[in-house]
Amino acid sequence: MDNRDWLILHTLFHEKNITKTGKILYIAQPTLTKRLKQIETELGVKIVDRGIKGVQFTPQGEYIAKRAEEVLHIFREIKEDIDNFNHSVSGTLRLGVSNFISKYKLPILLKLFKEQYPDVEFQVDTGYSKDIFNLVYTQSSHIGFIRGEYSWPDQKHLLFEEELCIASKHPIQLDKLPHLPRIDYRTDQLYKQLVENWWTEHYSEPPYIAMSVDQGDTCKEMVLNGLGYAIMPSLFLRDIENIHKIHLKDKEGKKITQKTWMFYYNESTELNVVSAFVDFIKELDVYHL
Known part of the structure; x- marks a missing residue:
């Protein structure tokens, strides 16, 4: 068995579907099925059963698939160590990046680096901050770019801090806010909690949610077309002139903000590529890129 075989088992175990696994690994379904039979013959055990409910792993197959993750981790560590031996900055940098940062900041950061x-080379996983936190915590990613106040046990660096704003096409009065159409978008739970805490501090009735959309950019376009107001981080509204903004403030009059962090383990910086990237990020004004 080679590294590709272990990757097949690992991916199939998580997807439980031959077709999806083939698409992820860019392997035709007949080729993947044939390779699975060859792996079973090589190991002398039946690994999977295919039925109405899809792929089911046998007890032996489940054991092998779980060990596959360990084997892949060892392969990855060996490759990183070899890349590190010559003291050059090379190899694959594994990054976990929150959705918003991956769209607005990551492309230029990777280009400059x-x-x-x-x-x-780069391996990038994107998602909500809680998912990125888990990727860095389990060391599936070397470095994570995460929005919000997560408790982190090792090294972290503040990338930037942005204010939360009420954005609208036309001027609005705060006392009328509960009766005005609000546009919400899918986002991290910590951010949602921050907004909800502000709301309950200032209003005794719930907001009127007129729309719920999938992304912040969609929400912003709805606002720009006068379809309602939204509560958004200031970076969404950067360089937009024809929009009214009211900064959220707590009862003491202090502006409410959200921080974006870089998380990593100190031991990861023993890899030249990680150390170089951490130093590179620390020297940049990421917000104004």
């Missing part, structure tokens, strides 16, 4: 270190 690649210009300095052309031998570096």
